[in-house]
Structure formats: structure tokens, C-alpha cells
Amino acid sequence: DAGITQSPRHKVTETGTPVTLRCHQTENHRYMYWYRQDPGHGLRLIHYSYGVKDTDKGEVSDGYSVSRSKTEDFLLTLESATSSQTSVYFCAISGVTEQETQYFGPGTRLLVL
Amino acid sequence: AQTVTQSQPEMSVQEAETVTLSCTYDTSESDYYLFWYKQPPSRQMILVIRQEAYKQQNATENRFSVNFQKAAKSFSLKISDSQLGDAAMYFCAYRRSRDFGNEKLTFGTGTRLTIIP
Numbered sequence: 578d579a580g581i582t583q584s585p586r587h588k589v590t591e592t593g594t595p596v597t598l599r600c601h602q603t604e605n606h607r608y609m610y611w612y613r614q615d616p617g618h619g620l621r622l623i624h625y626s627y628g629v630k631d632t633d634k635g636e637v638s639d640g641y642s643v644s645r646s647k648t649e650d651f652l653l654t655l656e657s658a659t660s661s662q663t664s665v666y667f668c669a670i671s672g673v674t675e676q677e678t679q680y681f682g683p684g685t686r687l688l689v690l
Numbered sequence: 691a692q693t694v695t696q697s698q699p700e701m702s703v704q705e706a707e708t709v710t711l712s713c714t715y716d717t718s719e720s721d722y723y724l725f726w727y728k729q730p731p732s733r734q735m736i737l738v739i740r741q742e743a744y745k746q747q748n749a750t751e752n753r754f755s756v757n758f759q760k761a762a763k764s765f766s767l768k769i770s771d772s773q774l775g776d777a778a779m780y781f782c783a784y785r786r787s788r789d790f791g792n793e794k795l796t797f798g799t800g801t802r803l804t805i806i807p
Contacts, residue, residue, distance in 0.1 A: 610794070612795075617799055618799065619694075619781055619797030619798055619799045619800055620735075620781070620783075620795070620797045621797070622794040622795070625794065635794055636794070665733065667735060669735075669795075678725070678737060678740055679795055680737065681727075681734070681735035681736075683732075683733065683734055684733045684734070684735075686733075
């Protein structure tokens with residue numbers, strides 16, 4: 578299994594509070610991604626990173642920001658959480674020689690009340 | 691924009707039998723990759739199988755194989771000798787070739803597979 582951890586694994590928060598999710602990898606892979614999973618939508622890309630300090634938006638990036646100050650860590654921040662951001666969040670990684678395969682972390686279940 | 695369609699929200703199969711999950715996709719690209727991921731109740735996303743569009747030969751991984759029909763834009767997953775541990779949600783996914791930069795995975799909405807003992 579790829580060495581990917583996510584923290585926290587579960588979180589309950591209130592509307593309007595900031596939330597930061599962390600993804601940590603031990604594979605030294607260049608690319609890292611944040612997806613969210615909602616019923617009826619599969620997984621959708623929020624943001625991704627193609628190197629330290631290099632990030633770009635995905636298809637559902639509104640209300641989210643990311644940062645990557647080290648190769649191994651990719652942080653997802655909800656500046657002011659809303660109920661529509663209740664979801665399961667997955668981090669994924671891929672390398673430049675892995676034939677485009679993305680490997681996923683265990684997921685974080687976030688509930689915004 | 692690329693889209694991936696899984697038209698079977700749920701399927702069931704008897705243990706030890708064979709089942710085929712369907713996936714179709716829409717793209718104008720000629721070079722791309724296709725994947726099947728499995729998500730058991732643990733929620734972990736597990737890669738099942740991968741297919742490169744430039745390869746005519748269908749990918750196989752033990753009891754899992756695909757039927758890749760590029761012209762029809764179809765990518766079905768066949769599970770042979772179904773086992774109880776195969777029960778999960780299965781997602782089909784697409785991504786363009788990395789020649790266009792690092793591209794996202796586009797997922798279908800999933801098929802929930804139940805194994806009947």
C-alpha cells in the first residue's frame with residue numbers, strides 16, 4: 578500500500594469555523610490531490626499540487642484553499658465551513674513514473690453542523 | 691469535457707459466478723488511461739485494474755479483466771469466480787495522457803456490487 582495518511586479521520590465542526598485537513602505521504606511523489614466524495618457524484622477534484630508551493634484548482638474549488646510547503650504534506654483548508662462541505666475527503670498521490678496511477682489515502686469524514 | 695457513465699447503480703452476483711460491470715466514457719482525446727477502483731465498506735479506494743488507451747490488449751489482474759472497446763468508448767470490468775470480499779462500490783475513472791500536464795481523474799458515479807452467498 579502507498580504510504581498515505583490523512584488526519585483527522587473524522588471531524589465534526591460548526592458552520593463558519595475554519596477547518597484544516599492534512600495529507601501526509603512517505604512516497605516522495607510529486608503530485609498530490611484532494612477529492613471530495615458525495616452520493617451520486619463519485620469523486621470530484623478540489624485542488625491538486627504538482628510540486629512544493631505549486632498548486633492549481635480542480636472542478637469544485639470554491640470555498641477551499643490548499644498549501645504545500647513540503648513534498649510530503651498537502652493541506653486542505655475550509656476557510657469558513659458550510660453544511661454543503663459535509664463530505665468525505667480523499668487525498669491521492671501519483672509519481673512521474675507510475676503510469677498515471679493515483680493512490681488514495683484512507684479518507685476523512687467531515688460533518689459541518 | 692470528459693464524462694464517465696456507470697449505468698448500473700447496483701448489481702448482485704452469486705458467489706463463484708462471473709459478473710460484468712459497465713462503464714462508458716466520452717472524450718475527444720486519443721491518448722488516455724482508464725481505471726477501475728474498488729471501495730469496500732472501509733471507504734479505502736483500491737486500484738483494481740488499469741488500461742492504457744494505446745494498448746489493444748485488454749488488461750487482466752488475476753480474477754479481474756476488462757473489455758476495452760476504444761471505438762465504442764466502453765470499458766467494462768469482469769470479475770470471475772466472485773468472492774465475498776469482492777462486495778464493494780466499484781468506480782470507473784478516466785484521465786488524459788500526461789502530455790497535457792498532470793490531469794485529474796474523472797470518476798463515474800459507481801456501481802454497488804453485492805455478493806450472494
